[in-house]
Amino acid sequence: MSPTSSPAEPISTHDYSAPLRVWHWGNALLVLGQLVTILFIKIIVKPKALVPEFQAAAARAGGDLTKEQGMNIARLMSERLWDWHIGIGLALAAFWLYWLVLQLTAPAGQRFGARLRAAAQRYRLAPPAARPDAQHTLLVKLSYLAFYLFISVMVLTGLALTWADDVAWLHGIEHKVKEIHNVTMYLVIAFVATHIVGVVWSEITKDRGLISRMVSGEARKSS
Numbered sequence: 287m288s289p290t291s292s293p294a295e296p297i298s299t300h301d302y303s304a305p306l307r308v309w310h311w312g313n314a315l316l317v318l319g320q321l322v323t324i325l326f327i328k329i330i331v332k333p334k335a336l337v338p339e340f341q342a343a344a345a346r347a348g349g350d351l352t353k354e355q356g357m358n359i360a361r362l363m364s365e366r367l368w369d370w371h372i373g374i375g376l377a378l379a380a381f382w383l384y385w386l387v388l389q390l391t392a393p394a395g396q397r398f399g400a401r402l403r404a405a406a407q408r409y410r411l412a413p414p415a416a417r418p419d420a421q422h423t424l425l426v427k428l429s430y431l432a433f434y435l436f437i438s439v440m441v442l443t444g445l446a447l448t449w450a451d452d453v454a455w456l457h458g459i460e461h462k463v464k465e466i467h468n469v470t471m472y473l474v475i476a477f478v479a480t481h482i483v484g485v486v487w488s489e490i491t492k493d494r495g496l497i498s499r500m501v502s503g504e505a506r507k508s509s
């Protein structure tokens with residue numbers, strides 16, 4: 287992830303601004319939080335699948351719980367879990383807006399678009415020996431571009447779903463929007479898994495200190 291570095295004097299060129307670091311870790315926690323809510327709703331708790339167990343528990347205690355009553359309890363549990371998803375989702379939407387504002391207000395060289403263009407130019411101009419490194423840097427930046435697209439889709443579709451019951455035209459497209467929201471989740475998961483493996487791999491192989499620089503922002507400058 288960094289260009290050339292020698293064992294004697296490791297050189298890093300990454301310089302992460304404080305606002306980008308705040309965004310990165312806040313956004314990472316919220317994305318993981320969203321995935322955890324889905325894990326609970328769809329896999330761990332699965333409220334609707336618990337209805338027969340509610341009925342069995344009621345019968346053991348000498349009561350009688352109809353399927354409909356069981357479904358009502360399951361619906362309450364579902365709503366509680368979705369409330370968490372929507373709450374974290376709104377925070378994620380705020381972070382997304384913060385990222386957009388950063389892109390409009392940060393010094394030109396710190397904006398993602400400028401860093402992506404610089405990586406593309408470095409790749410185009412790289413001499414053959416430096417090409418593999420330049421190509422890797424460009425591919426990593428393209429993966430970030432993909433993530434920024436995915437998170438934009440997640441936030442916009444998530445907001446549409448949040449207000450789908452209150453706005454008639456949103457209600458009309460709710461089913462389609464839900465499908466897009468659902469499918470994009472798998473792209474987000476693929477990014478997160480590849481990204482974490484990638485940065486940890488870089489950290490333990492050729493770019494020591496990469497992760498701590500995303501925490502502290504300190505970068506040794508090449509001359």
Ligand code: HEM
Pocket residue numbers: 287300310313314315317318398426430433434478481482485486496497498500
């Ligand atoms: C849901 C989890 C995460 C998401 C969505 C995420 C997203 C991102 C994005 C979009 C960037 C690019 C920032 C930019 O240059 O514009 C980035 C960079 C980075 N992330 Fe993450 N991240 C996540 C988790 C993590 C974790 C757990 C670590 C540490 C183990 C980490 C370490 C880094 C580092 C070191 C960079 C800079 C890499 C480079 O310069 O190419 N990230 N992350």
Ligand code: HEM
Pocket residue numbers: 317320321324368371372373374375376378379440441443444445447448449464465467468471474
């Ligand atoms: C990485 C981020 C996110 C992931 C992985 C995620 C995942 C999901 C999944 C898998 C569903 C179920 C769709 C279905 O039933 O077919 C869902 C529903 C939903 N999501 Fe997200 N989501 C994310 C971000 C957001 C955001 C930013 C919001 C905005 C507030 C949001 C709001 C909603 C709402 C309102 C629903 C529908 C809940 C319901 O059916 O009652 N999500 N999400």
